[in-house]
Amino acid sequence: MAPFILRKADFFPNCTFPAAVAERYPQDVFAEHSHEFNELVIVLRGNGLHVLNGRPWRITRGDLFYIRAQDRHSYTSVDNLVLQNIIYCPHMLTLPADWAQLLPGLSEAPGRPDWRLTARGMAEARGLITRLGQETSHGDAWGALMVESLFLQLAIALYRHRYIPTQAPEPEERGSVEALIAALANSLDKPFDLDSFCARHHCAGRTLRQQFRQQTGMTIPGYLRQVRICHAQYLLRHTALLISEVATRCGFEDSNYFSVVFTRETGEPPRQWRQSRSASPLSLTD
Missing domain, CATH: 1.10.10.60 (Homeodomain-like)
Incomplete structure (x- = not known):
């Protein structure tokens, strides 16, 4: 069965704007679909299974995905999953920026869809997303330009603070849940020892277990x-x-x-x- 298509008219408050915010509080199970627009997906809380073009990804707080209009994806096995979705139309982006570098998958060259976002990046992005959501509710003559300007700031913030899941995050996050998730991503084919991780990063195992459970809803x-x-x-x-x-x-x-x-x-x-x-x-x- 072919995936159904989410239409721009159903999700953009103003179809003359190049971007909009589509929040998911919470994100329920959602059948496979594609879009008439591109999408940024930031996981704020909880966990779930994100199936993108047939490939499953276990997602949790801090995960960032760049979804193209033609991509097929769905959500299953969700547990208190909260997403922040920013939808946009590439052909409506007019500001002179290297959009292809800022937004993986925008050009013809293949780009990885999955990233992680640092805690600092999450905080910065959420502030910009709040402003973007507020601006899309306005309809004045400068609205489209303001929306694109905020979207560009968001794209730059994500570019600055994103990292590949298997890479270590910024130095100040060593010993954090972010560093732990990166270590787990590098332990797919070998044993992982939490005590060794905590000794190496000078952190307490009990505290880290609690923080991990609070942020992801899962045990390590x-x-x-x-x-x-x-x-x-x-x-x-x-x-x-x-x-x-x-x-x-x-x-x-x-x-x-x-x-x-x-x-x-x-x-x-x-x-x-x-x-x-x-x-x-x-x-x-x-």
């Missing part, structure tokens, strides 16, 4: 397990790796245990899941 082992399962789904669908090889690349030494966990999390054994959703195998370059 539960988050890592689900991130690994998402990676396993990607490998099963897009590669010809054996089930045992997928298990190893996702941090499971025992392929039988991997199958048990995968079945519990997805409702299907790995082999059956692959057969029902297989795509052309790809070589792994990332």
